[in-house]
Amino acid sequence: MTLFSVEVRVTPRAGILDPQGKAINSALHSLEFAEVDDVRVGRLVRMRVRAGSEEEARRKVDEMCRKLLANPVTEDYEIAVGGR
Amino acid sequence: MRAAIVTFPGSNCDYDCYKALTDVIGAEAYFVWHREHDLKNPDLVILPGGFSYGDYLRAGAIARFSPIMTETIEFARAGGLVMGICNGFQVLCESHLLPGALVKNESLKFVGRSVYCRVENTETPFTSEYREGQVVKYHVAHGMGNYVADPETLDMLEADRRVVFRYCDANGNVTPEANPNGAARNIAGIINEAGNVLGLMPHPERSMEALLGSTDGVPLFDSIRRCIDERAGVGAGAA
Numbered sequence: 001m002t003l004f005s006v007e008v009r010v011t012p013r014a015g016i017l018d019p020q021g022k023a024i025n026s027a028l029h030s031l032e033f034a035e036v037d038d039v040r041v042g043r044l045v046r047m048r049v050r051a052g053s054e055e056e057a058r059r060k061v062d063e064m065c066r067k068l069l070a071n072p073v074t075e076d077y078e079i080a081v082g083g084r
Numbered sequence: 085m086r087a088a089i090v091t092f093p094g095s096n097c098d099y100d101c102y103k104a105l106t107d108v109i110g111a112e113a114y115f116v117w118h119r120e121h122d123l124k125n126p127d128l129v130i131l132p133g134g135f136s137y138g139d140y141l142r143a144g145a146i147a148r149f150s151p152i153m154t155e156t157i158e159f160a161r162a163g164g165l166v167m168g169i170c171n172g173f174q175v176l177c178e179s180h181l182l183p184g185a186l187v188k189n190e191s192l193k194f195v196g197r198s199v200y201c202r203v204e205n206t207e208t209p210f211t212s213e214y215r216e217g218q219v220v221k222y223h224v225a226h227g228m229g230n231y232v233a234d235p236e237t238l239d240m241l242e243a244d245r246r247v248v249f250r251y252c253d254a255n256g257n258v259t260p261e262a263n264p265n266g267a268a269r270n271i272a273g274i275i276n277e278a279g280n281v282l283g284l285m286p287h288p289e290r291s292m293e294a295l296l297g298s299t300d301g302v303p304l305f306d307s308i309r310r311c312i313d314e315r316a317g318v319g320a321g322a323a
Contacts, residue, residue, distance in 0.1 A: 012187075016232055017266065019188045070150070071142055071178070073185040083165060 001050045004057040005082040011042035045069055050063045052080050085111040085312045088126035088155065092118045092147045097169065097287065098132045098135035104289040109305045118150035127312040128165045129156055131153040131172025133225070133287060141149045143186060144174030153179060156271035165209055165308060166281045170226055171272070173283035174297075182276055182283045183241070186234030189226070198297065199264050201249040201272045201286060202256050202312025208275055209311035218250075219256045220300035222286035224264055229285040231267035231274075238268055249273035249284055297299055 010020040018040050025039040051057035061079050070077040085104050088228045090099045098115060105113040112262050116123055118136075123129060134203045136147035147153070153175070160166045168176040189195055201222055203214040214220070233241070241247050249272040253262040265285070273284030288301030 012303070017190065017230070018186070019190055019192045019266075023192050031199075039305050068145065071145070073177075073183075073234075074187055 001052060002083075004049050004051055004054060005027060006047050006049050006061050007056075007080045007082075008045040008047075008061060008065060008069055009078045010045065010075050010079070012040055012076070013074055013076050016074050042075075050080075054083075057081050060073060085109075085115040085128060085170050085309045086124075086126045087128040087130055088114055088116045088123045089113055089130045089132055090118060091115050091132070091263070092134065092136035092150060092171075092175075094138055095132050095134035095171070097171075097289065098283075100287070100289045101130050101132050101169070103303065104292045104305060108292045108302065109309060111305075111309065116152055117190050118147065118152050118281075119308060120152050121155060123152070123155050123159060126159075126164070127315075128167065128308055129159055130271050131168040131175050132165070132289075133170030133172060136171055136175065137230070142174075142178070144171060144176075144178040147171075147175045148178040157222045158183065159245065160276075160281050163278065165311065167210065167308070168230070168281075168283040169287055169289065170224075170285055173285055176283040181281050182274055183237050184268075184274070186228050186285070187230045187232055188228050189230050189264070193226075194227040195229070195264045196223075197264070199251050199286060200256075200262065201226050202252040202258065203248070204250055205245045205275070207245075208279055208282065208303060208307075208311070209288055210245050210275070210304055210307050211248060212310060213307040219252060219254065221291060221298040222288055222300060223290045223298075226265070226285055229265040229267065229270045229295050231265075231285070233268060238271075241271075241274055242269070244277070246277070247271050247273075248275050249286065250280060278320055 290302035
């Protein structure tokens with residue numbers, strides 16, 4: 001068993017309105033960052049996972065995402081597995 | 085009628101439901117703590133409003149894995165009547181008993197005020213005592229009531245008449261101004277395919293007494309009682 005550091009990035013799915021992103025977008029415009037567009041706000045979940053292989057860690061975390069960490073109706077997720 | 089009111093850590097409308105059911109409707113109601121495994125043979129399960137688990141992760145996401153939800157899902161799948169109000173609606177979506185999801189209000193603000201809703205379908209166990217198209221005054225109190233689903237799901241809900249309540253103005257016109265949270269197609273409440281699970285963002289349990297500004301929630305609870313009585317074979321032909 002190896003301990004893997006895993007990061008899950010959960011983001012609002014394209015096409016789903018992201019009110020937080022919109023508010024931050026307009027706040028950045030008020031700060032005169034006119035070059036900013038299309039701000040989206042997500043969530044970063046960092047964890048340590050015990051698994052026999054990187055592949056197994058990824059598979060486990062993918063299951064966690066589908067069951068709990070992300071809502072498939074509104075969110076996408078990406079998993080990054082690092083060594084430890 | 086026996087109603088089980090599920091209490092999660094952070095539920096705060098459980099007593100409102102209890103009072104509505106017992107004092108106003110004259111039904112039997114009791115609380116079931118989320119860690120319990122037994123619903124105690126109810127006719128109706130209510131998932132009340134509040135902020136279960138502090139809305140951590142997503143509203144309703146963690147409550148959905150409470151032990152009592154296993155029983156609630158089984159009860160629903162067997163045809164039992166389940167109503168999720170506000171946070172309860174969020175829990176029903178997270179549990180996949182209802183399609184779609186509830187995300188942050190378009191305004192990003194918590195909205196707590198009276199709204200008007202149009203009753204879109206009276207052929208449900210929850211709305212038979214309303215008139216088709218009746219405009220009701222309910223209260224909303226939520227930060228995440230913005231109903232979203234993909235266009236195919238929305239079209240399916242419309243085609244199957246599963247949109248039960250829609251935000252409207254006092255005259256029943258469905259307008260963007262009457263929409264308190266940005267919900268797709270002004271959707272305030274939907275029902276599952278089998279017609280026994282209702283989720284809605286407004287709080288009918290707060291519209292039970294004239295003193296509190298509206299009694300428009302009473303027919304909803306009366307509808308439920310009528311359905312339960314009919315299922316039990318009592319009251320047929322009675323007023």
